[in-house]
Every structure is written in structure tokens, then in C-alpha cells.
Amino acid sequence: MTSTAHTLVGGAIASAIPNPYLAIPLILASHFLMDSIPHWDMGTNWRNRSKRETGALAITETLMGITIAYSLYQGKVETSFLVLAIIASILPDWLETPWYIFYANQKKHEPGKNASFFEKLCFFVYKIENMFHSKAQFPLGVFTQIATVAFFLIVLHS
Numbered sequence: 001m002t003s004t005a006h007t008l009v010g011g012a013i014a015s016a017i018p019n020p021y022l023a024i025p026l027i028l029a030s031h032f033l034m035d036s037i038p039h040w041d042m043g044t045n046w047r048n049r050s051k052r053e054t055g056a057l058a059i060t061e062t063l064m065g066i067t068i069a070y071s072l073y074q075g076k077v078e079t080s081f082l083v084l085a086i087i088a089s090i091l092p093d094w095l096e097t098p099w100y101i102f103y104a105n106q107k108k109h110e111p112g113k114n115a116s117f118f119e120k121l122c123f124f125v126y127k128i129e130n131m132f133h134s135k136a137q138f139p140l141g142v143f144t145q146i147a148t149v150a151f152f153l154i155v156l157h158s
């Protein structure tokens, strides 16, 4: 999902569950759970754009998500815990970016025969993330995301 969806749910979990040892693993789990719901994000259709454009969009959207979640939950959640919660909520996506940045391209879908160990490792991490990933097109994929975030916020804040 988009970083904004993940950071909002991360902040909500942190505010509902004050124990970081419980909240952080739950936030990481929420990332994969959310990604398994069909959705649209910056990664959908990335092959139709230039990598530079997708990168710029993803970074902008991530900064936006961090800012929104931080301003919503600051004061309600202890600052260092909140920062950790926000990082944890989007960490799995950062771990898969090396594959996109260094190796994947419009025509390349997996490492070649003579790929380096690092390339194979990047691809492996990317594969794990994407085992859970379920895609839907715009705008349906945006609605599923709004519904998911709304569901989490209602449950966690009630």
C-alpha cells in the first residue's frame, strides 16, 4: 500500500498499544496484512513510468505519509516511540527498494544466470515482500486502501 496508509495505521497501533515490544511487531505484521488486500500504490504499473519518476513519486508520498502520521499522533504517543512506529510501518518497503533501484528494469523481472550474490539477495527480499502483495488498479485500489485504513483507525481508536 501507499506509505501514507502504512504510517497512519502504524501511528494508530502505537497510540492504542503503549507497549513498544508488543506494538512494533504488530506494526510490522500490519504492513504485510495490509499489502495482502488488493490495492494501488506507486509500485503498481511502475514499468509504464521511468524509474526516476517512480522514485520521485515514492519519496514524495513517503515524506507526506511520515508528516501526516507524525502530526496526527505527536503528543498522543511518546516521540521516540512514534518515530520508531512510523519507521517500522514502512520498513518492509524500504528493504525491497534495492532490487528496484539497482537491478529491476522495464524488461527485467528476475536476476540473470550470472547475477551476483547481492543481486540475488535483493531479489529474495523483494520476493518475500511481494508474496503478500495483491494489486488492484486505480481508482478501485485507492478505495480498498481508504476502507482498510478507516477500518484500522476505527478499531484501534474505539
Ligand SMILES: [Zn+2]
Binding pocket: 001, 031, 035, 092, 093, 129
Ligand atoms: Zn509493502
